[in-house]
Amino acid sequence: MPTIADAVSLLEEIAPPVLAEEWDNVGLLAGDPAAPLHRALTCLTLSPDVVAEAAHAHADLVVTHHPLPFRGVRSLSTEGIDGGSLWRLARAGVAVYSPHTAYDSAAGGVNDQWAQRVGLIDVVPLVRSPIREEVCGVGRIGDLPGGRFAALVQAVRQTVSPAAVLRVVPPPDGAARRVAIACGSGGSLLDAALAAGCDTLLTGELGFHECLRCRSLGVGVVLTGHYASERFAVESLAVRLAAELPGVEVSASTAERDPLSPAAM
Template sequence: MSADVSATPDPAPGGTTVADVVAALDTAYPRGLAESWDAVGLVCGDPAERVDRVLVCVDPVADTVDEAFEIGAQLIVAHHPLLLRGVHGVPADTTKGSLVHRLIRGGVGLFCAHTNADSADPGVSDALAEAIGLRVQRPLAPHAEGARTGLGRIGVLPEAEPFAAFVDRVGAALPATVPGVHGAGDPDRPIRTVAVSGGAGDSFLATATAEGVDAYVTADLRHHPAGEHLEQSGTVPALVGVTHWASEWPWCGQAAEVIRAAGNVEVHVSTRCTDPWNVRANGSTK
């Protein structure tokens, strides 16, 4: 009797597959939570392929792709999408196209969990809040009244501390970057309730003010929105600005635990800083 050539053998007998990891990530960070403009999910890679090693990072860029090859990873799990805007091709002579070609040729898959990971419970801002030492109470911008999902988080410190000490707390909790951590507010102001938003969050300045928090921690604060916020009459939250990468890096550890629970997979969290800022005026570099 001739063999059934139509049968497809399992390429990962007894092992964890890309599909297994994707299923675990989709459960933790449901794609339905993603914003309508976002691009999440598997960018490249064969769901049936076996996965023994995964790299988790914030940005899928040349440096982290290099790292994946260096450690022998079969899958990269990134927060930021590689192909966020619609494309009609990925030629190898373009920046992003060259990465796609490298990944496919090297047998490395890429999965992205972006705004779905921002809004999930727990998600990106929960990881940021935990790193700072906050006890999370609720989302800053919930999807619905009373919902646990939504963007940003509001939490409380174990006890109040001066704003200057709180800025130091944030700086110590997050990985070092060249721009560092900066605060805007009365250094002696007691801080107890805090809003956080991983990534660019100055669109929630008014929301944080309406919630009556003492401080707001986020990334990419712009001059005019921050200045106008602080110039308002009445009490407004003090501001703590961090870099985009640093604010979202704590999520990598959270996602790593999700992946480890999916099967017998070795997970590495990238510590390579992918902020674009790498030189300060005093000559220090990252």
Template sequence: MQVTVKEMVELLEEMAPKALAENWDNVGLLWGRNDKHVHRILLALDMTAETVAQAIEYHADMLITHHPVIFRKLQQVTDAAWQQELLLRLAEHGIAAYSAHTNLDCVSGGVNDSLVKRLHIEDDDVLDTSNGLGRIGKVAPCTLADFATFVKKALKADYVVVGDAGRKVENVAVCGGAGSDLIQLALAQGADTLVTGDVKYHSAQEAVFSGLNIIDAGHQPTELPVLDDLADRLSLHFADRHWDINLKVAKESMLLKHI
């Protein structure tokens, strides 16, 4: 059965509605033609030279990313800027680009639920009920050092950074990507530990001195798990609809590494 980009977009927006995205975000079909037929899709966290090269080599018709391939207003599209040059490569190879960002963060089965699953968090619930971001639940009681080691291994992170508030780990809040804005909410919900990424020094101070352990496992490692889960969910939908589409998850190098 022939499937168009437009039909793929409709499926993706059933799974992660655009209405769930933050008002500052840019999600949806951001590059390409609605009427193009889709036979191969590459899933990636980011549009980078690495993932675009894989999409081209794979002969993908569509690149689906978590982070928007276009975020700020474009005044021109030339090869002078790296992101615009990548958009030109996609255009030259007829590859459409779709991005699901904060809507995939908060939706059920999205980024944060994938993080909960990888970290073996049980009895989880939404952390911020105003927008669906973050999750909170329970783990088997352990020391912060042991839990941080487990997080590093479970997320295949090159390193983690830990702020120790002197508390045993049992009630854990998570937010994939950058979730230090949720520190006070995590405390109010009874968390003893927050796992997220992109934690700044003063945010770490706020957490630790307020009595919250914090583990910065990196932006990429806390979000990458959703790609395999999304691939599995999409494959099931393709089978149910009798769509003949091949799907592949990109291999993405860690931007920040421990040396």
């Protein structure tokens, strides 16, 4: 019978914890490594809806991209959202693992999957990992065949949910030759993208003044929303875990939703 430890070993192979940012909280965050593993659930964030789904499905493990706890939790009480979620999971015997920024940066991780889905070539990390020798690191950059911004936007639409709302800073010449990718919030990587000669940035979210800066510099921007920039990758992770953990039922959460939606007219 597979155990939680078997899933941890596989997850550490897929997203080596050494790749995680120093501020992050990755790994097995709750649970007994020796416990048997029958069912696992993947999600982007451990919202109360996902917690209820995991308990109802009798999952033994939830793999959440965004860690819970992320920073310190002072109490495990139903009076708080984070503490209450951890309390309910513990009572239901559900372990919690988070790969977060290790999965973002890993070879075959979130940013690599984005590069593949939009058709970039000659892809390399935007910021190479100083720890590991293989091709992994923070963000990705690559060349877009054809070099047209409209083609990039169309490729992005084919990856995200039909309900996702894309926002763009269109480049003045309609070009997208050298593209930088940063899932989630990409503002901290804008300077690195500019230094690498990128004329386009694909990310989940970017601040207002950063968008103004890009427009002033003639840099194109595609914003998918934070949820859409990462959710597809926890779905592909569920497929991989199911294939490599024989006898374990693995699925992506069906209760999870983007907290943001278009306003009703």
